[in-house]
Amino acid sequence: MKSNRLFEQLESKGLLLGDGAMGTMLQQAGLTDGGAPELWNVTHPDVVRGIYQAYADAGSDIITSNSFGGTSYRLKLHQLQHRVFELNYAAAALAREVAGDTRLVAGSIGPTGELLEPLGPLTQAEARAAFAEQAVGLAAGGADFVLIETMSSLDEVQAAVEGAREGSDLPVVVTMTFDTNFRTMMGVSPAQAVQTLAGWGVQVIGANCGNGPAETERVMWEMAQARPAGVVLMAQSNAGLPHWHEGEISYDGTPPVMAGYTQRMRALGVQVIGACCGSTPEHLAAMRGAMDGPALADYAPDFVTAAPKPATAATDRREARRAARAQAAD
C-alpha cells in the first residue's frame, strides 16, 4: 500500500483548501467551444500548468488534475478515446510538477455522460473498465488520490469507485452534485450518499458544483447530520449562480461570499473546502484567508428538514398495488 498522503496532510493540517474552476480558465486562455480540455494537457501544457500554478499561488493545498472528461466515453466525443492513458497521465504529471511535495494532486474523474442499465445502455462492467483505465493514467502521472466528482447516480459512483481501485491503489474521494431540490439529478439525498459511500469504504465524501454556496451549506448540513464515524467531509461549491449580463455569463459569488462560505463549511465540520464553476484564483485566495482566520464564533444553522409530502388517495393506491406485487413475487 502506497503511503496515504491525503490522510497524512489531513491529520497534520486539519483543514485542506481545494482549488477552483478549470474549464472557464482554459476558455479564457483560448480553448474554443466544444474543444476537449484534456487535449490541452499535451497541446498547451504551459497554459494548464499556469492555471495549476495560479491556484497553488492562491494557497490551494490540493491541485485538481485537468482530467474531468478523461474517460473513454467523454473523449470519444472528440475522437480521442484511444488517448485515455496519455491525456490523464499528462493531466496528473503537470499537476505533480506544480504541487511538488507540499501540495496534493487530486486526479479528477467525472461522469461518463452515459446512463447505466436499466435506464441506459452502459453496463456496470463497461463503466468500471472505463474508470479503471482512467485511474491507471492518473496514478502513473503522480496523483495522490482519485477525486470522483459531479456524480448524480450511485450506480455510476459504484462503478467509478471499483474502477479506481482496480486501476490504482490510491485513496478514493467522492463528491456528488445535489442540484435538484437538495438531491442529485437522480434523486440521491445527501444522507443517502454519505451512508452508502461510507459503506463502500470511501472515507472522504461530499458535494461539488450545484446551486451555489447557500444550497451547498444546506446539503453539507444534511450530510453532517448523517455522517458515519470516521468520514471526512468535503465541499466544492460553485461561486454562486450564473447570471447573464450584457452578453456575458458571470457567477454572482464574489470572493467575500466564498470566504463566508468557507467559514460556514468549517463550522459544519467540513475539512476539505474548495470551489467549482465560476471560481478563480482570486476566490481561492479569499477562501485561504477564511480558512486560516478565526473560526465563526456563533454559527447555528437552523435548516428544517422538509416534511415528506402527505399521502393522498393516489399515493395510497399505488402503495397498495406495490405491496400486492411484492407479495405476488414472493
Next chain:
Amino acid sequence: MSDKLFDLLPQNLQEFYITMQDDLYDGLKDEVIAATGEALDAHAQGPAAILQYGLVAGMEIVGEDFRDGILFVPEVLLAAKAMKGAMEVLRPLLTDAKDVERQGTVVIGTVKGDIHDIGKNLVGMMLEGAGFEVINLGINVDADKFIAALREHNADILGMSALLTTTMPYMRTVIQRLAEEGLRERTIVLVGGAPVTEAFAEDIGADRYCDDAAVAVEAAKTLIAIRKERSTPEAGREVRQKRVDK
C-alpha cells in the same frame, strides 16, 4: 383526473385507466403494454382514447411529481420507456385514426460544441408523453441542421439545450439564422440547460426559458395554445375556457 369526458366513462373503465396510469407511474413497461392490448381487445377502446386516458394522462402525473421533486430522473425515464413500449402498439393504429389531435411537432437538440445528452432526452420523452411529435437531433447540432429539420418536419417548436456557459451563446446564432431563413415567426423557440437563465433567454430572443422537462412541456402546450388562439377565434375560446377551468 378532472377531464369531463373521462368522468363520463363507465366506472370499470375509469378504474382500468387509473390502474394503467399507476403502472405507468411505476415504470412497469410489460404491464402497460399488456393493458394497452387489453384496452383495445377487451374494452374495445380506440387508440386515441388509450393514448389520452392511459398514457398522456399518466405522464402528466409523472410530470407533475417530477416538477414537485417527488420523482427524479430514473423514475421518469422508466415511465417514459413504458410509454414508448405502449406507443409501439398504438402507433400503427393511430396513423389511421382521425380523432387524434397531435399537439404539435418539436425539433430538439443540444447545440454545437456541447455534448450533454441526458436532460435534453428527458425533455424529448416528456414532450412525446404529452402527445408531441419529437424529432431529436442529438448533441452537437449546428444551425444548418436545426433549420433543415424544422423545414423537413414542418415543425412548430424548436427546443435547444446547452449545459456549458461557452456553448449557450450559440443559441443566439441559431435564432438569428432562423430569422434570416424566414422561420422565426412560425417557430416557437424554447431553451434550457443548467447555466441558461430567463434573462439569457430573453436577451437572445427565445420565446421561453424552461427550468426543467416538466416546465418545457407546460411551455410547449401553452405557447401552442396561444398560437391557436391567435389563428382561430373558435380555438381561442376553447383555450380561454380551459384556463378558466383551471
